[in-house]
Amino acid sequence: MKGSIAVIGAGKWGQALHFALSQKQKCLITSRTKRDIKNFVDLDTALKCDFLVIAIPAQEIRAWLKNNFKFNNHKILVASKGIEASSGEFLNEIYADFVPEKNIGFISGPSFAAEVIQGLPCALVLNSSSKELYDDFEPFFPNFIKTYYSDDVIGAEVAGAYKNVLAIASGICEGLNLGKNAQASLISRGLVEMQRFGKHFGAKKSSFVGLSGAGDLFLTASSTMSRNYRVGLGLAENKSLEDILEELGEVAEGVKTSEAIYNLSSKHEIYTPIAKEVKLVLDGKNPLDSLKDLLSN
Ligand SMILES: NC(=O)C1=CN([C@@H]2O[C@H](COP(=O)(O)OP(=O)(O)OC[C@H]3O[C@@H](n4cnc5c(N)ncnc54)[C@H](O)[C@@H]3O)[C@@H](O)[C@H]2O)C=CC1
Numbered sequence: 001m002k003g004s005i006a007v008i009g010a011g012k013w014g015q016a017l018h019f020a021l022s023q024k025q026k027c028l029i030t031s032r033t034k035r036d037i038k039n040f041v042d043l044d045t046a047l048k049c050d051f052l053v054i055a056i057p058a059q060e061i062r063a064w065l066k067n068n069f070k071f072n073n074h075k076i077l078v079a080s081k082g083i084e085a086s087s088g089e090f091l092n093e094i095y096a097d098f099v100p101e102k103n104i105g106f107i108s109g110p111s112f113a114a115e116v117i118q119g120l121p122c123a124l125v126l127n128s129s130s131k132e133l134y135d136d137f138e139p140f141f142p143n144f145i146k147t148y149y150s151d152d153v154i155g156a157e158v159a160g161a162y163k164n165v166l167a168i169a170s171g172i173c174e175g176l177n178l179g180k181n182a183q184a185s186l187i188s189r190g191l192v193e194m195q196r197f198g199k200h201f202g203a204k205k206s207s208f209v210g211l212s213g214a215g216d217l218f219l220t221a222s223s224t225m226s227r228n229y230r231v232g233l234g235l236a237e238n239k240s241l242e243d244i245l246e247e248l249g250e251v252a253e254g255v256k257t258s259e260a261i262y263n264l265s266s267k268h269e270i271y272t273p274i275a276k277e278v279k280l281v282l283d284g285k286n287p288l289d290s291l292k293d294l295l296s297n
């Protein structure tokens with residue numbers, strides 16, 4: 001189907017992107033389980049589209065690609081934010097086994113699905129080594145989403161994944177009533193930390209002070225609308241991770257991504273104290289001890 005577009009994955013973000021991409025043209029959507037959404041189709045029909053937007057959780061992507069995907073000259077935008085914990089691979093590395101680099105881009109920037117699905121204003125960065133891919137996708141987006149182009153794929157990947165881990169830390173800080181000073185210091189130190197981590201993998205500094213880095217971090221690390229922030233609040237209340245995730249009922253990418261960052265930082269000897277403490281708390285360390293270790297001399 002020439003010029004046709006489909007969203008794969010009908011979770012919160014997939015549905016919000018489907019809403020946005022349906023404003024100017026018909027947009028199909030598919031998911032593992034059938035949903036009562038306009039223009040819902042089966043996977044085979046969706047895969048016949050030229051343009052795909054894939055919004056499935058980071059840890060599921062490799063298996064999904066292996067079991068379901070056959071490249072047919074598609075142009076693809078990846079909407080997920082995370083790092084695969086089992087391998088430590090960034091999403092662009094996973095997709096590289098299935099899709100040529102010039103055919104793929106990665107969405108980043110501050111964008112709660114709950115606001116996008118109401119048509120509220122939002123700015124997104126479409127990151128790809130191919131400006132042509134950006135030019136192809138840009139006309140699909142509605143007026144309420146302002147899009148920017150960046151070629152810093154790894155910068156967007158690191159920023160989008162890392163901010164989820166920092167949102168957990170910030171939620172812990174809030175839940176422990178440690179105050180706004182402590183929270184602001186965690187968030188700003190987190191920004192420096194994610195930039196240091198990203199630099200190691202070739203990310204550009206500018207991505208961290210823009211929408212993909214500071215923009216998404218400030219949003220996610222300061223709002224109960226964020227699932228990752230709510231994980232932090234639950235940890236501060238000494239709830240078990242199992243209970244927190246069951247209550248959430250949606251993906252919180254920071255949980256597995258903290259493990260990936262911890263392992264990558266150990267392997268590459270990168271100083272990432274906040275991500276490390278988040279991993280330790282998720283493994284059972286007392287949250288207050290952890291925040292004390294981060295915040296006191
Ligand atoms: N919700 C939001 O505001 C935003 C989410 N994202 C990212 O988008 C990704 C998806 O998040 P949400 O849609 O919000 O999560 P969600 O928890 O609402 O939905 C996840 C969806 O993925 C599907 N899924 C899970 N495992 C699958 C598998 N093995 N194969 C196929 N489909 C599978 C589920 O059926 C569900 O429809 C995450 O990486 C998240 O970080 C990015 C920006 C905003």
Ligand SMILES: O=C(CO)COP(=O)(O)O
Pocket residue numbers: 081109110111112113164167216219220225226227228229251252253
């Ligand atoms: O990435 C997001 C907003 O940009 C959504 O964050 P959460 O997954 O923490 O809700």
